[in-house]
Amino acid sequence: MEEEARFWRFVGIVVTILVVGALFVIVSLNASVDNWATLMSAAILVSMAVIALVVARKKRKELRNGIPSEDERSRSIRMRAGYLAFYINLYFILGMSFVHGILEDNQVSSLPTSEWLMIYVAAMGSIFLVLNAYFSRKGVPG
Amino acid sequence: MKTRIKELRARYDMTQDDLAKKIGVRRETILFIENGKYIPSLKLAHDIAKVLKTTMDELFMFEKD
Numbered sequence: 001m002e003e004e005a006r007f008w009r010f011v012g013i014v015v016t017i018l019v020v021g022a023l024f025v026i027v028s029l030n031a032s033v034d035n036w037a038t039l040m041s042a043a044i045l046v047s048m049a050v051i052a053l054v055v056a057r058k059k060r061k062e063l064r065n066g067i068p069s070e071d072e073r074s075r076s077i078r079m080r081a082g083y084l085a086f087y088i089n090l091y092f093i094l095g096m097s098f099v100h101g102i103l104e105d106n107q108v109s110s111l112p113t114s115e116w117l118m119i120y121v122a123a124m125g126s127i128f129l130v131l132n133a134y135f136s137r138k139g140v141p142g
Numbered sequence: 143m144k145t146r147i148k149e150l151r152a153r154y155d156m157t158q159d160d161l162a163k164k165i166g167v168r169r170e171t172i173l174f175i176e177n178g179k180y181i182p183s184l185k186l187a188h189d190i191a192k193v194l195k196t197t198m199d200e201l202f203m204f205e206k207d
Contacts, residue, residue: 066163067162067168067169068166072182073174
């Protein structure tokens with residue numbers, strides 16, 4: 001029952017994100033503010049929808065076969081990948097802030113802060129996914 | 143860490159999947175425990191021992207032992 005509820009919670013969150021994203025894309029297209037950014041957003045949204053569909057189908061199949069979506073090993077993998085991604089990203093941000101400082105000192109134009117923030121979040125997410133996959137294959141050190 | 147899970151599973155004609163379902167974990171978890179790549183919690187070790195009708199002491203052997 002708890003597993004079923006967790007599955008529907010996951011579906012609910014994904015659908016909400018996709019609906020909000022689709023609304024954003026539609027509004028942006030109508031306003032035709034920045035076509036390149038809108039197209040990028042649409043592409044990201046479609047990729048998210050495809051990935052969500054694959055994950056949902058896998059989870060549903062596992063649920064029907066009575067396989068728990070998570071257990072103590074998967075939780076410990078997620079915890080380890082999460083805290084390592086956090087620390088690695090801290091050093092990444094620190095390094096990038098030095099680069100940022102050097103660029104500013106030399107009056108070289110760089111990306112706006114909002115875009116840097118997007119890069120940091122994407123980097124942290126990617127590091128987490130890579131570490132999660134690594135620990136899932138190699139095991140978590142005891 | 144070494145375990146006798148595989149041996150005891152064979153004795154009771156149980157697959158990794160069967161054992162995993164009985165104790166409510168994923169099959170991969172059993173695989174990793176058997177290969178010594180994951181050290182289970184006390185509760186999980188207890189549950190495995192109970193299903194395999196043995197004691198934790200009989201089931202798990204640590205290198206220093």
